[in-house]
Amino acid sequence: FLLVAIGEKRPPKPARRLRQFRVLGLEFDKSKNDNLRSKEAIISKESSKVVAMVVPTNEELVIARDTEQIVKAL
DSSP states (O other): OOOOOOOTTSSSOHHHHHGGGGGGTOOBOHHHHHTOSSSOEEOBOTTOSSOOEEOOOOHHHHHHHHHHHHHHHO
16 A cells, blocks of 8 residues: 555646656556546556555645644643
C-alpha cells in the first residue's frame, strides 16, 4: 500500500507525477483520469500491478477542523 499526495487541482497534474511509479508496475489510464471531476476513482489500468486512485480532499477544511479542536482543548 502506497499513499501519495499529488495535488489533483494544481500542476503538475497526477498523470505527469505518476510516471515515476511505472517502475513499480503502475499502468496509468489517461482516459480515466481525464474524465474525473472531483470524485473518487481508480485511474490505473486493469492490467496494472499497482492500483492508482484519486481521492479528492479538502485540506483547508481538515486544517480548520483540527485547529478548532486544538483551540477548544486549550
